[in-house]
Amino acid sequence: MTHTARRIGRTFAFVLPVVMVLSGTLAVTSVPWATHNSESQVLTASAHNVSKRAKARTPQDILRDRLLVELREKDPGVALTDLQRSVEGRPSLARHCMSIAKALGRAAVEQYGPTRAHRFSRPVCDTSFASGVAQFS
Numbered sequence: 285m286t287h288t289a290r291r292i293g294r295t296f297a298f299v300l301p302v303v304m305v306l307s308g309t310l311a312v313t314s315v316p317w318a319t320h321n322s323e324s325q326v327l328t329a330s331a332h333n334v335s336k337r338a339k340a341r342t343p344q345d346i347l348r349d350r351l352l353v354e355l356r357e358k359d360p361g362v363a364l365t366d367l368q369r370s371v372e373g374r375p376s377l378a379r380h381c382m383s384i385a386k387a388l389g390r391a392a393v394e395q396y397g398p399t400r401a402h403r404f405s406r407p408v409c410d411t412s413f414a415s416g417v418a419q420f421s
Contacts (some may be wrong), residue, residue: 344380351384352391360392360404360413368408381409389416 347370355363367388371381385408392401392413398421405414 297359313336318390321322327358344377344384346378348384349389350386355388355391356395360388360396360401361406363388364406364408364413366374371409382412385409386411386416389418390420393420 315351335408347367351363351367354366364385367381367384367420371377377384389401392404393416396404397403401417402414402421405411
């Protein structure tokens with residue numbers, strides 16, 4: 285008799301928490317106040333945060349975009365000088381300097397042509413700008 289009671293007790297000790305967790309999870313994920321329309325919607329706790337995190341831009345992306353606009357509005361020399369100052373002011377951007385300089389080289393070739401773009405070359409980020417110009421010429 286005690287063996288059967290222990291077996292039943294162990295079964296309940298395992299099954300009861302699993303059932304409670306599953307029913308609690310289902311109760312929380314399907315909430316009627318999450319949507320304004322009449323359809324029921326199943327949401328996870330992070331459903332709204334995913335789109336905000338996906339749209340977050342990194343500092344190197346922001347810098348690259350700003351410098352590309354500056355290159356188009358002014359000239360590649362100004363953009364390269366600002367790149368060098370940005371890297372000196374924020375050393376964490378140094379590992380992205382080469383890729384940003386190559387992107388500037390590509391944009392300079394598109395806007396000025398390979399010969400004129402090459403005139404703006406200077407030793408910023410191990411001459412990556414010149415490499416970008418040569419690669420996309």
